[in-house]
């Protein structure tokens with residue numbers, strides 16, 4: 394059995410401000426073997442890592458990511474909201490994270506945050522960056538915008554895609570086949586053990602999110618998921634080591 398991918402959700406977001414280089418670096422120290430991050434686009438086409446469309450919660454500024462240039466976005470303080478010791482953290486670019494991971498074997502789950510604002514051209518830019526870094530075989534592109542995922546697959550058949558969804562998708566392995574997707578990124582309570590087995594028979598794997606309860610982690614490991622997205626990569630790492638997987 395391949396080992397289960399330990400995806401740190403927005404980096405080590407339980408102990409560092411989410412989607413910052415501090416959070417990404419910390420997650421590697423805590424045993425993550427994969428990183429999940431959220432990408433959006435500046436008004437001049439820069440790729441920045443931030444979860445919310447609004448800058449308010451994690452960058453302390455008014456307005457939206459899409460309305461500022463990359464250089465304006467990079468001036469913002471992306472750490473103080475979490476703790477004053479993180480006041481020097483900035484919004485990372487996708488390229489900064491690719492730089493961190495290029496010489497490692499860490500996997501990268503890039504969530505395209507294009508469900509509310511569509512960011513035309515973002516798929517092409519993300520794929521170009523991944524290819525430039527030679528990381529196509531270590532990336533999974535995910536999104537709640539499934540039109541975007543189908544488009545990504547048409548642009549880059551060699552890069553894996555993962556369908557993000559919240560609940561009750563009927564026979565998601567059939568839906569995955571219709572999108573030529575490789576993985577199901579399901580809210581974890583939407584994952585039952587029999588679903589994992591049937592998806593596997595259809596060549597589709599599960600990467601459930603966001604799993605922070607050790608008992609749920611254990612149940613999903615036993616069910617045979619291929620990866621788990623968690624805010625606590627240290628907890629998952631400990632469980633995987635104890636189970637020898």
Ligand code: G3P
Pocket residue numbers: 402429431444504535557578602603622
């Ligand atoms: O990729 C899993 C998870 O990140 C999806 O939800 O809102 O945390 O980006 P969200």
Ligand code: MG
Pocket residue numbers: 429430431504
């Ligand atoms: Mg996300």
